[in-house]
Amino acid sequence: MSPTITTSSEANGNVSSATARAAAKAATASEHKAAQTGPQPVTLAKALNAAMADAMHADDSVLVFGEDVGMLGGVFRITDGLTKTFGQTRCFDTPLAESGIVGMAVGMAMNGMRPVIEMQFDAFAYPAFEQIVSHVAKMHNRTKGAVKLPMVIRVPYAGGIGGVEHHCDSSEAYYAHTAGLKVFTPATVADGYRMLREAIDSDDPVMFMEPKKLYWSKDQVDLGALRAEHAANVERGTSSEGRAAVARPGTDATLIAYGPSVPTALAAAAAAAEEGRSLEVIDVRSIVPFDDETVCASVRKTGRAVVIAEAHGFASVSSEIVARVQERCFHHLAAPIRRVTGFDVPYPAPKLEHYYLPGVDRILDAVDDLQWED
Incomplete structure (x- = not known):
């Protein structure tokens, strides 16, 4: 059994009614990608980008923001093209204020949005730690289940890129120790897509830890098959969440x-x-x-x-x-x-x-x- 955490989800812990209602829209939005189906060389960066784009197509309440994620497409280009596709109201840049980014996401999530925010680097996230521990992790429990916080905090983490001070760290234990947070970390390209879609679908807050040295790793991946898998899971109300x-x-x-x-x-x-x-x-x-x-x-x-x-x-x-x-x-x-x-x-x-x-x-x-x- 998993450790006890405060969540707002049902037995499978991750699929919201809003997401279920959006399943048909998701399938329609993915039809234009049909020519891209079949195994192809895909990087983890591309898989994560595709996961956010597909989630934004599927559900208008999903939006992406953080430092330089808009026109630049993020330091690691994970959000590349999202502003061009969805406009500056759905993917936009913020001031250099991590606490403010997370605080704004909390307010949006409390009011029906599904924010996906980026911390840019693992050690840059510490100014937002008070918001994450005191509000993101505790809001559902504090309100006796009345308020959900469907938000994803994306954290490029760990080493292997030769980053200078404050640009490489392994901060997962801080979040894993904090009851009320889910903590995901994909190691493969397919899981990057699969797990980010599941994190965005979750009615609970997710710390999504992205191994930065794996961003440019490549696998033969069928994104079309992953989209179909996700749509089927949404329809059935199931997922691979929490499975090794x-x-x-x-x-x-x-x-x-x-x-x-x-x-x-x-x-x-x-x-x-x-x-x-x-x-x-x-x-x-x-x-x-x-x-x-x-x-x-x-x-x-x-x-x-x-x-x-x-x-x-x-x-x-x-x-x-x-x-x-x-x-x-x-x-x-x-x-x-x-x-x-x-x-x-x-x-x-x-x-x-x-x-x-x-x-x-x-x-x-x-x-x-x-x-x-x-």
Whole structure:
């Protein structure tokens, strides 16, 4: 089961009646994209852009705003073209005031809009932290369920881009610790589209953590099929929200990762396979709610686990994952669960970043330390 959080959703936790009524409109708005169907090379940046555009086509209450997201299309060009397509009343720039951006989004969400806001960089979001913790996370509970806050706060986060101070950080634990917030972090192009659509549909506030180093990663993705999948889920009132995924099957040990660490875990599993060791990789996808069932099923099968994350190890999401797995899988474990994380220091300068980030060698060293019998 997932940790208890204050939400306003039904059993599947994410599909609003307004979104359901907009399903037919969404299908119609996507017809002009029919020529683009079929697997094509798509970046995560493009998938996120398409998700916002499709949501805006489907529902007039969806709007996008933040610093430089309008005519510039965002620092990472994730909102490129949205102002041209939907006009400056649907996608617009704001002053450099993160607290004001979030505060305005709270008021809009309380009054029937579905704002999608961008924090530009992870460490830029801290001036808005009071708004997020005191208002975004608590409004539904404070009003005994009378007020919903259907809003998405997009946060480009983590490292791997050589960013200078205040431009790279791993802030997910702050939000995961705050009851009342959902916390999503996609690691694949398809999940970027799928999970952002689900976040926008949610009647609860979502911290949408986007691994900035993966923005230009490419997969063969059928956006048309993803649109059809989303429309079908809306019609059925279902989704993949809160579900982890088996990114690579294995039998000897489980690597548990999320967001930017998933490709690193997959690379470590591929390297281990060359040495004759089979590692299963679990992509957590949703930090809150957390999918104990999928994660623990894998650990019970393999008997060994390593949790991988770029964030600091102390008092972190990786700490919580270890605790949850240990509580549920204790009698199945052949060795203590290990972690491979960023070091407990301020995020380093660009030239030192590669020493800080978890890498394949550190992961394989942790796997080797899982008390294997010779």
